[in-house]
Amino acid sequence: TQLLEQSPQFLSIQEGENLTVYCNSSSVFSSLQWYRQEPGEGPVLLVTVVTGGEVKKLKRLTFQFGDARKDSSLHITAAQPGDTGLYLCAGAVHSNYQLIWGAGTKLIIKP
Amino acid sequence: DTAVSQTPKYLVTQMGNDKSIKCEQNLGHDTMYWYKQDSKKFLKIMFSYNNKELIINETVPNRFSPKSPDKAHLNLHINSLELGDSAVYFCASSQDGGTSLYNEQFFGPGTRLTVL
Numbered sequence A: 001t002q003l004l005e006q007s008p009q010f011l012s013i014q015e016g017e018n019l020t021v022y023c024n025s026s027s028v029f030s031s032l033q034w035y036r037q038e039p040g041e042g043p044v045l046l047v048t049v050v051t052g053g054e055v056k057k058l059k060r061l062t063f064q065f066g067d068a069r070k071d072s073s074l075h076i077t078a079a080q081p082g083d084t085g086l087y088l089c090a091g092a093v094h095s096n097y098q099l100i101w102g103a104g105t106k107l108i109i110k111p
Numbered sequence B: 001d002t003a004v005s006q007t008p009k010y011l012v013t014q015m016g017n018d019k020s021i022k023c024e025q026n027l028g029h030d031t032m033y034w035y036k037q038d039s040k041k042f043l044k045i046m047f048s049y050n051n052k053e054l055i056i057n058e059t060v061p062n063r064f065s066p067k068s069p070d071k072a073h074l075n076l077h078i079n080s081l082e083l084g085d086s087a088v089y090f091c092a093s094s095q096d097g098g099t100s101l102y103n104e105q106f107f108g109p110g111t112r113l114t115v116l
Helices: none
Strands: A005-007 A010-014 A019-024 A031-037 A042-049 A056-059 A061-065 A071-076 A085-092 A105-110 B005-007 B012-014 B019-026 B031-037 B043-050 B055-058 B064-070 B074-078 B085-093 B105-107 B111-115
Touching: A005 B031, A019 A085, A019 A105, A031 A071, A031 B064, A042 B055, A056 B064, A071 A085, A085 B074, B005 B085, B005 B111, B012 B019, B012 B031, B019 B111, B031 B074, B043 B064, B074 B085
Parallel strands: A010 A105, B012 B111
Antiparallel strands: A005 A019, A019 A071, A031 A042, A031 A085, A056 A061, A061 A071, A085 A105, B005 B019, B019 B074, B031 B043, B031 B085, B043 B055, B064 B074, B085 B105, B085 B111
């Protein structure tokens, strides 16, 4: 059974602080996606990383795919209240229609 | 234009009733999904259709029956609703499904089902 362990489950920090969310697995993924979900809405895709070691930046968010394509991290620099939400990672396996989902990280940024 | 839409947004009903949730996507995607998100926010796949053909059918009670009249629509019918069915149900679609490296999914706004 493929699993994607996401940590931490919950994080509450002050505006301006940095944070990192991790997703780890023993399985190799063809790609890994990060989504953000706000209350009352569906998850929205932020980024997809495909190549081992790949780093992608989205403003203050930095996403990294592990060299072996088994893990990924999301780093937020100088967090803002607008970053508050549920962050979900999901791994894709080629020829498998089903994404493997992490349990999510609930992030609260206090002003 | 809304890419993936679901109706209704909220559904409050009594135990034992039958209800349906509708989903439509205008992205031209081939694959559509139903997910259940429980109170702990874990997203659990229920069903997936590719070009109107059922390809994922997870361990879901057979009170739940998906129907895809065409590749832009995927509806979910639930018979004999139970208290434990209370959750948020999300519809999603993807262009490539399992045929590419990506399988990037686009979600609807969700249907919050409350069974009393």
